[in-house]
Amino acid sequence: MNIVLLLCVIILAGFEAEALYYDYSATIECLAHPQKPLYNGGIIENPELNDGLKAWIQVSEADVPVIAMVKTTKEYKFSGAIDAKPNCWSMLKGGFTADTTEVVELYFQSNTTSVEIWIDNISLQPFTEKEWSSHQEQTIEKARKRKVVFQALDEQGNPLQNASVNVTMNKLGFPFGSSINKNILSNNAYHYWFASRFTVTTFEDEMKWYTNEYAPGKENYFEADAMLRYAKKHGIFVRGHNVIWDDSRYQPNWVSALSPSQLNVAVQRRVNSIVQRYKGQLIGWDVVNENLHFSFFESKLGQDFSARMYNQVHNIDPRTTLFLNDYNTIEESRDGVSSPSRYIQKIRQIQSSNRQLPLAIGLESHFPSSPPNLPYMRASLDILRSAGFPIWITELDVASQPNQAGYFEQVLREAHSHPGIRGIVMWTAWSPHGCYRMCLTDNNFKNLPTGDVVDKLLKEWGKTTISTMTDKYGFLETSLFHGEYEVEISHPVKKNLTFTHKIQVLPKDESKKTRQFIKLSV
Structure with missing residues (x-):
């Protein structure tokens, strides 16, 4: 019985490099053919083993479950695990934080020797801490926030130009x-x-x-x-x-x-x-x-x-x-x-x-x-x-x-x-x-x-007040976290004109609209 394995290991490294995207794709399905390696192999040499065993050493037979380990001069770093299935390709996806600059060895190990393990299409992609944070910010913009367009109108339906708008979150949607x-x-x-x-x-x-x-x-x-x-x-x-x-x-x-x-x-x-x-x-x-x-x-x-x-x-x-x-x-x-x-x-x-x-x-x-x-x-x-x-x-x-x-x-x-x-x-x-x-x-x-960490993150995730102004057509556009808000509108000329509205910013609906339009009549 043969066990065949795909590997994708992600490194969070401490050095600077050109900004790279992060691939969130993964699977545990049995695959008839191996997928292409993520990041085209990243920094792994000969990732698809198209050049024989160049840069790879053949070791003794192993068995499922399979663990990926990285050996440095100081320690073994656990990188990922999979219960590899027989007679198909299984994807192992994992990662580790690199805190050293040296040549390391990538190992695949198991607890028995009753099957063969074949490994193909290997990726090892480094990301800097800055890039890692950038991935988080990009995902938050897509998954946790939504662009909202407000239009402020007076009681006759005319746009309110240069109206002051305070948007305060009352309840986090997440x-x-x-x-x-x-x-x-x-x-x-x-x-x-x-x-x-x-x-x-x-x-x-x-x-x-x-x-x-x-x-x-x-x-x-x-x-x-x-x-x-x-x-x-x-x-x-x-x-x-x-x-x-x-x-x-x-x-x-x-x-x-x-x-x-x-x-x-x-x-x-x-x-x-x-x-x-x-x-x-x-x-x-x-x-x-x-x-x-x-x-x-x-x-x-x-x-x-x-x-x-x-x-x-x-x-x-x-x-x-x-x-x-x-x-x-x-x-x-x-x-x-x-x-x-x-x-x-x-x-x-x-x-x-x-x-x-x-x-x-x-x-x-x-x-x-x-x-x-x-x-x-x-x-x-x-x-x-x-x-x-x-x-x-x-x-x-x-x-x-x-x-x-x-x-x-x-x-x-x-x-x-x-x-x-x-x-x-x-x-x-x-x-x-x-x-x-x-x-x-x-x-x-x-x-x-x-507790300070919690309060800091709650503020970052929207529990704060955004102050801005409408344009000459009474519009303003901003990006808000999903949640319940209170919107206060006041006008610099009409001193007594101050109104408060409650709104809800929702995730994208079935129509996949990227913006949520809200008219605020005063």
Whole structure:
């Protein structure tokens, strides 16, 4: 059996070069013929192996899964991974940050030797930090913003020339938020700090089984109900986290003693209870949480457990998106358990039982204390996006270390700028006893450096006021982030002429119009 492999490795390098575009294309499909190498091979010599093995060394046979590694004089740098399929071409896309200028060796390795690996059409493309930021800005202009044309008219329909216009965002269109916990119910400062910033949230523990059913048949939804009321009052969307958790360590303490038949009854009661209670009130359900890494219920109730649960939740709550939520998919994990290709295999396996399931990808994104591998993160998101499912960052944080805020900002920028990401939720619920891994404020709700990063990015993403003037025809054109705005118009001659309008800037509609036209009559 032969395994054949395509490779695209992206480098974020520290040297200057002519500006280069970034190619977001990726696939995990079986290909009858290899694609042409991205960037025509970039800096790889003989990328299509048209000149035999020139610049390449033939090594011993390997097996799937395949990992790409770059060997420097100091270390091995993980660059990407793929579960390569037999008898077709598979694309491996990954990347690494180059912090040295030297000759390095590119390796492909696996854990067995039962198959041959053939490699063809190899690309290795460097980008400077400036170019990397430019990619982000270009994507934001296309995916997160829209050109808006205003025309200000007086009450007779005549254009208002040289009218002053202030455009203030009231609500960000891109879903961005943080987890919360029951502490928000009794702390007004927490109330205000949170509601003035975020549009989406996830409850830390209050919707989990061990909280909701502390004893068989004894239910508690008091905190979850109250937190949902708070969110609705402030127009904050809520993700349902979670229906079932596949990790044996996080079950209600009475569950471990149940027989399989008793466990099945308990699971059915749990699913019916929580999903019926919050039906139609949430934007998503984490149905069987972390079931790439764990299989507590599959081991007791059958390998089709996850598919059955997704179908059951969908039958009860048919309009709510169902997430496969797991970790170590974009954080440069080397265990291979939830690599992008395996993640897609799992979600397609769930989908195979019912093509109508409204499935989505949930990426927990608990980054380690080391510098984030942004090229690998971007390449992984490219691969996940190729499957066609909505993608959310669901539990983002960065482990504590001296440059925590800096790494946090890098990850947030990369996530927000990627065209495949539909929303971001940080795992930063405040507690007087400390947060899970990362807090945004102190106990007096003064921003920590990480909170300053959030406020800076919110301002960059549109939470600010734009002041400008109309031309002689009453027009003005600007580029605005998707969201809800308040537009104030005043005129220098007509001193008493000041009006306020509320508008909404939407993503491009089905007609693909690049501009949104708004008439403001005063």
